[in-house]
Amino acid sequence: MPKNQRPKRHLYNNQTVPGMQGLETITPPPSTPLTPNPSPASPQSISPLCAPVDLDSQTESNHDTALTLACHGGHAELVSLLLSKGADIEHRDKKGFTPLILAATAGHVDVVEILLDHGADMEAQSERTKDTPLSLACSGGRFEVVELLLSRGANKEHRNVSDYTPLSLAASGGY
Numbered sequence: 001m002p003k004n005q006r007p008k009r010h011l012y013n014n015q016t017v018p019g020m021q022g023l024e025t026i027t028p029p030p031s032t033p034l035t036p037n038p039s040p041a042s043p044q045s046i047s048p049l050c051a052p053v054d055l056d057s058q059t060e061s062n063h064d065t066a067l068t069l070a071c072h073g074g075h076a077e078l079v080s081l082l083l084s085k086g087a088d089i090e091h092r093d094k095k096g097f098t099p100l101i102l103a104a105t106a107g108h109v110d111v112v113e114i115l116l117d118h119g120a121d122m123e124a125q126s127e128r129t130k131d132t133p134l135s136l137a138c139s140g141g142r143f144e145v146v147e148l149l150l151s152r153g154a155n156k157e158h159r160n161v162s163d164y165t166p167l168s169l170a171a172s173g174g175y
Helices: 045-049 067-072 076-084 099-106 109-117 134-137 142-152 166-172
Strands: none
Touching: 067 076, 067 109, 076 109, 099 109, 099 134, 099 142, 099 166, 109 142, 134 142, 134 166
16 A cells, blocks of 8 residues: 555444555545525425436335325425426325325425415315315314315315214314
């Protein structure tokens, strides 16, 4: 090994790694911003890099799409981007939940508003229990989402398979 080169060391315990002596390290080129001051994972910084993809591609296990995952996680900016690119706003995951049901259940009022503004079906029902976004928002005590859905005309008299209305679900949850 040349005098001016140090042996490669293991990341965790600082031991010499056999066979790594003499290999040069690669230094990545300096990065340049893609847009003025983008946040590290903003859609503006990512979208110029992306090749065309199937926006409605699903995971095998839960049938999740990029949109259902973004809605469940409350990523409003990404939800807007995906919808602007044509993502299926009424896609159902393995449980039969639409993006609106997922966002309402999680209490992401900003995402719920974006979905409603893009024409999401406010009365979509989960496949097994026949709960609506309003029913699930009520059962989880998601007050802001409940107010938004009611202001947009959600059916407050809907009954799920157990014959519960949104009000009875809220009451049974202590809300």
